[in-house]
Amino acid sequence: METLIDVARRGTLPSAIRSVARREHMSAEELRRLIATGKAVVPYNRANRLTRPCAIGKGLRVKINANLGTSPEQIDLKAEICKLKTAVAFGADAVMDLSTGGDLRHIRQALRKICPVPLGTVPVYEAAVASARRSGSWEGMTREDILDVLRDQALSGVDFFTIHSGVTRRTLAVLARQPRALGIVSRGGALLANWMRRNKKENPFFEYFDDILDIARQFDVTLSLGDGLRPGSVLDATDRAQIAELKVLGVLARRAWRRGVQVMIEGPGHVPLHQVARNIRLEKKYCHGAPFYVLGPLVTDSAIGYDHIAAAIGATVAAANGADFLCFVTPAEHVRLPDADDVKLGVIASRIAAHSADLARGMPQAWKRDRAMSAARKARDWDIQAQLAFDPEKIRAERKRSQPHIHDVCTMCGEFCSIKLQEKKKRA
Numbered sequence: 454m455e456t457l458i459d460v461a462r463r464g465t466l467p468s469a470i471r472s473v474a475r476r477e478h479m480s481a482e483e484l485r486r487l488i489a490t491g492k493a494v495v496p497y498n499r500a501n502r503l504t505r506p507c508a509i510g511k512g513l514r515v516k517i518n519a520n521l522g523t524s525p526e527q528i529d530l531k532a533e534i535c536k537l538k539t540a541v542a543f544g545a546d547a548v549m550d551l552s553t554g555g556d557l558r559h560i561r562q563a564l565r566k567i568c569p570v571p572l573g574t575v576p577v578y579e580a581a582v583a584s585a586r587r588s589g590s591w592e593g594m595t596r597e598d599i600l601d602v603l604r605d606q607a608l609s610g611v612d613f614f615t616i617h618s619g620v621t622r623r624t625l626a627v628l629a630r631q632p633r634a635l636g637i638v639s640r641g642g643a644l645l646a647n648w649m650r651r652n653k654k655e656n657p658f659f660e661y662f663d664d665i666l667d668i669a670r671q672f673d674v675t676l677s678l679g680d681g682l683r684p685g686s687v688l689d690a691t692d693r694a695q696i697a698e699l700k701v702l703g704v705l706a707r708r709a710w711r712r713g714v715q716v717m718i719e720g721p722g723h724v725p726l727h728q729v730a731r732n733i734r735l736e737k738k739y740c741h742g743a744p745f746y747v748l749g750p751l752v753t754d755s756a757i758g759y760d761h762i763a764a765a766i767g768a769t770v771a772a773a774n775g776a777d778f779l780c781f782v783t784p785a786e787h788v789r790l791p792d793a794d795d796v797k798l799g800v801i802a803s804r805i806a807a808h809s810a811d812l813a814r815g816m817p818q819a820w821k822r823d824r825a826m827s828a829a830r831k832a833r834d835w836d837i838q839a840q841l842a843f844d845p846e847k848i849r850a851e852r853k854r855s856q857p858h859i860h861d862v863c864t865m866c867g868e869f870c871s872i873k874l875q876e877k878k879k880r881a
Contacts, residue, residue, distance in 0.1 A: 496509070639680065
C-alpha cells in the first residue's frame with residue numbers, strides 16, 4: 454500500500470491533505486512537493502481518522518507539541534485526559550503520550566480515542582516496561598519486544614514515533630571521549646545506553662531499523678528520530694556526541710525516505726542563546742532539510758520553576774532560524790509531573806514563541822492577526838482583543854476584575870491613555 458510520500462511523488466494528494474494545505478494558505482502542489490522531497494511531514498496514521506491533521510516543515514506555520522503521560526509515581530488516566538483536552542483547547546497542534554506508569558496500552562488507547570490532533574509516542578518506554586513485567590528487568594528487552602510494541606501502537610492509530618536510533622556504539626564512544634556535565638539526560642537515550650552496555654550489543658533501534666521502517670511504512674507512521682544524546686545542560690551544548698548523533702540521524706533519514714517513510718529530526722535540549730541558530734543550521738545541513746523538532750531549547754539551566762519562559766526564548770530564536778516543530782516545556786520541568794495548569798502555561802508560552810517566529814518568517818496569517826490586534830487596541834475594542842488573545846478567558850476575567858466600571862480605557866493609564874489623548878488632539 455502506498456504511503457503519503459509515495460502518493461506525493463506520484464503527483465497527487467489525498468483530499469484530507471489538500472485541506473491541510475488550504476489551512477496553511479499554501480497551494481496543494483507546493484505541499485505535495487515538500488512532502489515528496491522530505492521537507493515537510495503530515496503525521497497521519499492510515500489506521501486513524503484525525504479531525505485536525507497538520508503539516509510540519511519548510512514554509513509552514515510553526516507547530517507545537519504538548520507532552521502528556523503518567524509516571525510510576527503518579528498514575529491517573531482522568532488527569533491525563535484533562536491535560537490532553539487542555540492542551541488541545543489552548544492550541545497544541547500535536548500531543549505525545551510519554552506514559553511509563555500503569556496500564557500503558559489502556560492509557561494510550563484512551564487518549565487516542567479522544568485526541569483530534571496527531572498523537573505521538575516513545576515506544577522504547579512501553580517495550581522496556583513490558584520486558585520488566587515479563588522477566589523482572591527492562592534490560593532483558595528483545596527485538597521482538599520492541600517490534601511487538603511498534604506494531605501494536607501503529608495498529609491503535611499512533612501517528613508518529615520517537616525512535617532513538619542515533620544512540621549507537623560509535624556515538625557513545627564519542628561521548629566517552631568527551632565527558633559531559635550531565636551525561637545523557639534523554640530517558641530513552643539513557644535506557645538504551647544502559648541496555649547496550651549490559652548486553653554488549655548494538656542499539657536495537659539502530660540494528661533493526663529496516664524492521665522499524667517496515668512497520669512505519671505499513672501504517673504510514675511518521676518517524677521522529679530522537680535525540681538520545683541531546684544536551685541537558687548549556688555546558689554540554691553542541692558537543693561532539695550531539696553532532697555525531699545528528700549525523701547518524703541524517704543517514705537514517707535518507708534510508709527512511711527511500712522506503713517512503715516520513716521523517717522528522719529531534720533536537721536539543723539545553724542550548725545557550727548564542728548557539729541556537731547554529732544548531733538549526735547544523736540539523737538542516739546534516740539531515741538534508743528534514744523538519745526539525747526541538748525541545749525548547751532552554752537557554753539557561755537556572756530557570757527552574759519558570760522553564761517554560763526559558764524554553765519560549767530559545768524556541769522563538771530556533772523557529773525564526775528554521776526549526777519547524779516546538780515541543781513545549783512547562784513550569785514543572787525538572788521538578789515534577791505537570792498538571793493541567795502547567796500544560797496550559799506551557800502551551801501558551803510555546804504558542805507565543807511559534808507566533809513570534811512566524812512573524813519573523815513572514816507568515817501572512819501571523820501578520821494578519823497582529824494587524825487585527827493593533828486595530829482593536831487603537832479602537833479600544835476589548836472584545837476583539839480578547840478574541841485574538843492566546844488565553845481569551847484570562848483577558849475577559851482580568852478586565853472584569855480590575856475595572857468593572859471602566860469600559861473604554863484600562864487602569865494602567867486611565868484618563869492619560871496615550872491613544873485617547875491622541876484622539877483628543879486630532880479633534881481639537
